[in-house]
Amino acid sequence: MALPLVTRGQAIIRHLATDKRFPGIGWATANRLWTAFGETIYDRIRDRELKPLADVVGAKRAVAIVDGFGMLCDEVEIFRWLDRYGVARRVTGAAARAWGIGAIDRIKADPYAMTLLEPWQDVDSRALRLGVVLEDPRRLAAGVEQALAIKFRSGHMASPTPMVKQLVRRLLSSITGDPSRPIDVALANGRVVSPAADVLQACRFMEDEVARLISDGSVASCHRSDGKLILDAIAKVEQGIGYLLTDAQREAVFMATFCGVCVISGGAGTGKTIVVWVILAALERCVTTFRSPTRRDRAVAGGLAGRAVRRISEATGRPASTLSRLVHDIEDAGRRVRAGTVRTSMLDTPSIYRVLVQLPAEVNLIFIGDPGQLPPIGPGLPFHMMVKAGSIPSVTLDIVHRQDDATGIPAVASAVRLGKSVALRRFDLDVALAWRLSLPSVEGGCRGKDHRSFPRHVWPCSWQR
Structure with missing residues (x-):
């Protein structure tokens, strides 16, 4: 009543x-x-x-x-x-x-x-107070949607049907036994979809829209590029860093300067930031050469968090922006972004959706990240799906530059990323102490042989030499 x-x-x-x-x-x-x-x-x-x-x-x-x-x-x-x-x-x-x-x-x-x-x-309490009956189809479908919303807020775009049933039983306390009828009602009226067996999802619009925007960008006409200009940019950066890029890094630079949307993946220390540096330099040369006098095209780098943005800016010597700041600048200042690199390995589906729908359609995007990192806090694994998608041009950087192979660190890291067991040598305290005592002392004393007292060059890691 x-x-x-x-x-x-x-x-x-x-x-x-x-x-x-x-x-x-x-x-x-x-x-x-x-x-x-x-x-x-x-x-x-x-x-x-x-x-x-x-x-x-x-x-x-x-x-x-x-x-x-x-x-x-x-x-x-x-x-x-x-x-x-x-x-x-x-x-x-x-x-x-x-x-x-x-x-x-x-x-x-x-x-x-x-x-x-x-x-x-x-x-729910207000609807029941105003006359909605316990078995009202609107209430049953809403209970299923609410269960999926709870899982969405926990970071899941879709959820197993048995898990959803447990939540539905808790939300619709009047339902006794197996709560299959609410799910059937929600599926019948289209409020919920089943993308796979025993999997439920409240809405696929966001995922479908991200896929559409990326697909449209990948087939869009790309900005003009010149191989010689790209090679000149690579040579200049190589001269600055003191070593040559690997074949995979060069391939990534050429791919990024010719493709509307592409993906560059790689683990820690594989040179992703150096590739960003070369890509920005190459894009700037191409944009400067081929742009019309009235256009204000530019290439920018973006990251999810301020720390990633600072790292890109320090390594490349060029300004970088957080994604939210980049979109804000485009809307308020009318700046024309021609191409951009986006660090996306920890970007969730709602975040990447907001970026894609607000950036101009002609922007060429290079998604860069590490699928082996911790997953995004929010729902979805968009970067991981991009890496697996065969329709998106992709290059994987697999050579670790941060440590020497002799340290064993690259081999161990690779095994861990692939889920393989690691055969490590048993720790021997006598060997460790003998090696430590063999290190050269520091002028003025070693302060109890604290490892922080020794010069950095004695540690066997390439990035410290």
Whole structure:
């Protein structure tokens, strides 16, 4: 049995007190208006009755309230209805902004639409209080969606069906036995899909859109490049670092300067940052040579976190940006980005989706990362899927430059990455002590033979020589 709806004014009070469209209106003023007019406040604002409002809060504030709503008179009706429906005042404004006047019809058709904005417990208890029956198909499908949403927030784009059933049983406490019917209902109305056997997913739109954007970029016309300019850029960088690039590194540079979308992968110490340096130098030469005088094309490097950005900037000598800052610069300053390298091994699917939908379509993207790193904190493994995708041009860097082969570190690291057991020599304390005592002493004493007292050049790692 449905309970009567009672308007308490909490939504309109909070909206008037907190929205920047109503300068000079605080909590005290908003509460005074509700006390004076009650539910008729909605009609006063909708009909632009300035005099009654001015009698309570003054002419200036009355004009601010009416002008704040402006031509969106229907917005007042949304607040009236949502407040009467019992929607939490903190999300009423969000519902009005998201759905507009359609918010009323949307919630009437499916009260569980509010799970996008409110906790499940609040939405479910309110829907049941207003007359939704326990076995209502809308409730059953919403329970399955909520279970998948919980798994999504835990980092899973899709989840095994048995695990989803456990969550559904907990959310829909009225369901007894095997909760297969809610899943069947959700599958039947398209709210949930099954991408594989015994796997459920709430929505594939984000993944499908990322795949489409990458596919469109990979077949898009690439910027013009010249082999000689690329070779000149490689030679200049090699001269600066003092050694030659490997064949795989050279291949990665040529691929990145000719392809609209490509992937460069490699473990720690395989020279990914050096490749970024050469790619940026080559792209700058190509862009400078072939651009028109009126265009402001540029090549940029981006990373997920500030630490990665600082590392790229220090190694290449060129400015780099976090992905959010890069997109912000494009939108606000109108800068034209011609190509960009993106460190993406720890980028989750929602993050890469936001980047792809906001960057200009003509931007050539080079995704660089290490699939052997820890997975993203958020849901999805987009970079790992790019590495495996045969449709995206890809180069793998597999030679470790950071340590000598004689140290055994590259071999051990490779075995660990491949999931193979590692045959390590048994530790011998006598051998370790004899080797340590054989190290040259440091002028001024060795401070108890602390290894930090010894010169760095005595340690057998190539990056320290």
